[in-house]
Amino acid sequence: MSGFASIVRRDLHLALRQGMDSLMVVAFFVIAVVLFPFGVGPEPNTLARIAPGVIWVAALLSSLLSLERLFQADYEDGSLELLALQPIALEITVMAKVSVHWLTSGLPLLVTAPLLAVLMNLPEEGFRPLMIALLLGTPSLSLIGAIGAALILGSRRGGILLSLLVLPLYIPVLIFGVSAVDAAIGGFSDKPQLLILSGLLVAALALCPWAGATAVRQGLE
Amino acid sequence: MMFHRFANPTRFLRFAAVVQPWIAWITVILFSLGLYLGLVASPADYQQGETVRMMYVHVPSAWMALFCYTGLAAACAVALIWKHPLAELAAKATAPIGASFTFLALVTGSLWGKPMWGAWWVWDARLTSMLVLLFLYLGYMALNNAFDDPGRGAKSSSILALAGFVNVPIIKFSVDWWNTLHQPASVVKMGGPAIHGPILAPLLVMSVAFTTYYLWVLLIRIRREVTANKVRALQMRQATRGEQ
Numbered sequence: 001m002s003g004f005a006s007i008v009r010r011d012l013h014l015a016l017r018q019g020m021d022s023l024m025v026v027a028f029f030v031i032a033v034v035l036f037p038f039g040v041g042p043e044p045n046t047l048a049r050i051a052p053g054v055i056w057v058a059a060l061l062s063s064l065l066s067l068e069r070l071f072q073a074d075y076e077d078g079s080l081e082l083l084a085l086q087p088i089a090l091e092i093t094v095m096a097k098v099s100v101h102w103l104t105s106g107l108p109l110l111v112t113a114p115l116l117a118v119l120m121n122l123p124e125e126g127f128r129p130l131m132i133a134l135l136l137g138t139p140s141l142s143l144i145g146a147i148g149a150a151l152i153l154g155s156r157r158g159g160i161l162l163s164l165l166v167l168p169l170y171i172p173v174l175i176f177g178v179s180a181v182d183a184a185i186g187g188f189s190d191k192p193q194l195l196i197l198s199g200l201l202v203a204a205l206a207l208c209p210w211a212g213a214t215a216v217r218q219g220l221e
Numbered sequence: 222m223m224f225h226r227f228a229n230p231t232r233f234l235r236f237a238a239v240v241q242p243w244i245a246w247i248t249v250i251l252f253s254l255g256l257y258l259g260l261v262a263s264p265a266d267y268q269q270g271e272t273v274r275m276m277y278v279h280v281p282s283a284w285m286a287l288f289c290y291t292g293l294a295a296a297c298a299v300a301l302i303w304k305h306p307l308a309e310l311a312a313k314a315t316a317p318i319g320a321s322f323t324f325l326a327l328v329t330g331s332l333w334g335k336p337m338w339g340a341w342w343v344w345d346a347r348l349t350s351m352l353v354l355l356f357l358y359l360g361y362m363a364l365n366n367a368f369d370d371p372g373r374g375a376k377s378s379s380i381l382a383l384a385g386f387v388n389v390p391i392i393k394f395s396v397d398w399w400n401t402l403h404q405p406a407s408v409v410k411m412g413g414p415a416i417h418g419p420i421l422a423p424l425l426v427m428s429v430a431f432t433t434y435y436l437w438v439l440l441i442r443i444r445r446e447v448t449a450n451k452v453r454a455l456q457m458r459q460a461t462r463g464e465q
Contacts (some may be wrong), residue, residue, distance in 0.1 A: 003265055021286075037311055076271050110384075144384075147380070147381075147384055148381075151364060151377045151378075151380060151381055152364070152367070154368065154373070154378075155364070155367035155374075155377075156367050156368070156369075157367065161363055161364060161367055163382055164356070164359065164360045164363055165360045165363075165364060167356075168356040168357055168360065168385065168388075169384060169385065172391075211380055214301075214380055215377060215380050216369045218373065218376045218377055218380070219373075219377070221373070221376075
């Protein structure tokens, strides 16, 4: 497990030294959400109605933005090959990178989300399910995205390609994330949706590191 | 050195050359029969009128969209596990055909939806998941073409195809899980089909015709891919010989 911890420490160090990356993700998240009141008008009821969906879609896109550099920087300077040559399984390396991606993009989104929910006039009973759904959903986004980020290594036009590959796979998380909040606002139980989100997370935890590692191996061949 | 890879495809090419005209004729005959039954011999629906004939194109193409993706995923699994070169080519050849069937299902569904539901498009579970399927096909094709080395593109896109396979059961059961506008499964279900015989017959004939059509186009496309690979191998050989 020490290999896992040292990769996490290394990548966190790199992310913190460069500093701006996490801030940019948060800034994009805020700006993307703030665009909507301009687009659909500042009417409070309309905003409250679309708030869960807008926050989730913006979270999805912000998470996608930071995905491209998940393996790309290490791939370009060759350190990814060294990481792959380590005596620990490549799956664990991928898992460590995904954890760092979540810590530097998912967690800041989670912290910012309540503020944006206030701006979007989200009803009070929607806050708790929104936070739980984001807590369960954003790690799934990082995990699923890791497959896409590994697949585009060494391809032409990587960034645009990445969104075409990953966004269709994000849709289940989006559906259940939004419907959990909508159910709570409508006075129903949000438990089924949150349970499905946890199920998606568990399945992603089991399958994505494996698929991601296979994709990284293809990229390094 | 490259040529040992095509030992098996060569045998396949010989097989394909024999089978292809047969499949072509079967497709033509089945299509003529299915269109005759569908457009002339079958009655109009008592509720939907003549628009029910849309079904003879819509339903088979939707089935084929799922069938092609299943075939694509299976070919990708074979390509990844056993590194079979022909499976890679079959997957690559299937993707555009499947994408076309998906597109056809969406377009005919939309044309059918306007008179029946009063809207070109509704965000219903099955329509949405079919749209996602189209994006999966497009993503597969884009990733397959995104690398300078075609072998690398084939491998990467195989992983993507397998990851996207989770969508297929969701599409199949979406109409049973969610209570939506699209009607639930009426042909393949417990207790026999819920469709009347004179309408069911052209539907089944058309489905078989769509399947043989797929096989026909698939054979043409695989032969084309094998030939393209041979040309590439010859060019590489010539280039390396030129350097010496």
